[in-house]
Amino acid sequence: MTGVEGLWPHNLSPNRLAVLERKLVLWLQEQPLPADIHEMALHYNSHEDLQLLTQKAAAQGCHFADLQTTVQGVISAKTDNFLDLAEIAGLNPLEDFADAKLLGANLRGLTLSGAKLTNAYLRGADLSDIDLTCSDLRNANLGGADLSGALLSDADLTGADLHRVSLALANLSGSNLTNVNLEEANLSNCNLSDANLSGACLKNADLYQAGLALTNLVNVDFTGANVKEARLWHDSGISDEVKADLIHRGAIFDEKIENIKRD
Template sequence: MTRVEGLWPHNVSPNRLAVLECKLAIWLRSQGLKSEIKVDNLSVLTQQAAAAGCDFSQLQKEIQTVIEAETDNFLELANFAGLNPLEDFAGARLLGANLTGLDLSGAELKGAYLRGSDLSDADLSNADLREVNLSGADLSGALLSDANLTQADLHRASLALANLSGANLTEANLTEANLSNCNLSDANLSNAILKNANLTQAGLALTNLTDADFTGANVKQARMWHDAGLSEQVKQDLIKLGAIFEE
């Protein structure tokens, strides 16, 4: 779904679209229609609301405010729509959104669809990112310390120079992700998939690596220290591939 017929133009920016879809989904729920932000049936539900005689006048004013705003800053657009960016976007669709450098620390974003979005240098510390789709997203330089990324999809995401210290990446999909120079100290990577990932010069001190899949990963000069869950055989294999174990 790219828009809801009649409520906004087809060529709005990804940031405006994310805010408008979220606003509409929350409004539909306030009208007694069970709408999850992540579903693709907002158009059908909107038609049902119209057929039920719901009053769209206030919603249309708020939508127009977002459309006409002289900014594309996500936080400012959310404010114009009367949304809380730290609470209202769990499960939201933010495909290709530009969130670079934003303070989203502690944000509730479980199940959000952020594929291809730009979160470079963003502050996502302590954020709830469980089951989020961040495939192909740019998280380079982002602060993700203590974030919960359990079962997150980070396929081909860029996390170069990102700070993931203390983050929970249990069962996360990091296939082909760029984790070069990334700080993963004290992170939980148990059962994470790191196939063909780039871990060059990454820091993995005190990291939980229980059953992590390093198949094809580049671990050259990755720095490891007192990591949990590594068998002696896996440790020796990683050393042969260029990882550095500091005692």
């Protein structure tokens, strides 16, 4: 075994590849290997890094026979469902995918409420209609991902990269979006009530008919954003100047609402 090519083929689906790479990383953490290999396993950036990692592990006398059995189980599975593949690999989808590489993965419609996905790499992933309520997505990279219709209420997305993400019809009520990059994101008809958007970048984002009641908007950058028919009520952090500008651009500040019900 000279590298990753000795463990699995190259033409795997994004779901199988994500599960196998995560299994390899966590499996290596359990092996009696030098600290530098453990560190490299946690912070690899590419397929080439993984190849070098497995070569180093093999040179240290690491035997991959037991892992290979699990790998073959994932490769030969008759399903591409992420949860099923994770179970075959002996992984907990709510606990084991923080820092994981999930490029282009298909998690559409899954229930992952409370999942720990800090620093996860989810660029281009299909997360439409997913349930990620109360999940930890701090510093996750979700650039270009499809989160339309997703449930993200009370989730922590502090510092996450959501550049060009689709959050149309998504529910982010009560979520923490501090310092999030939402540049060019689609937030049309999105529920952002009671969310914390302080320091967020919303440059050229689409907030058409979005709901922002009771939202923290301290230092939010609305440059070029479409705020037509976006509804705001008792939002904190908006100066009179910013409020006037948003109204001029089509936002609605509804001071008559007496009761706000979160979905």
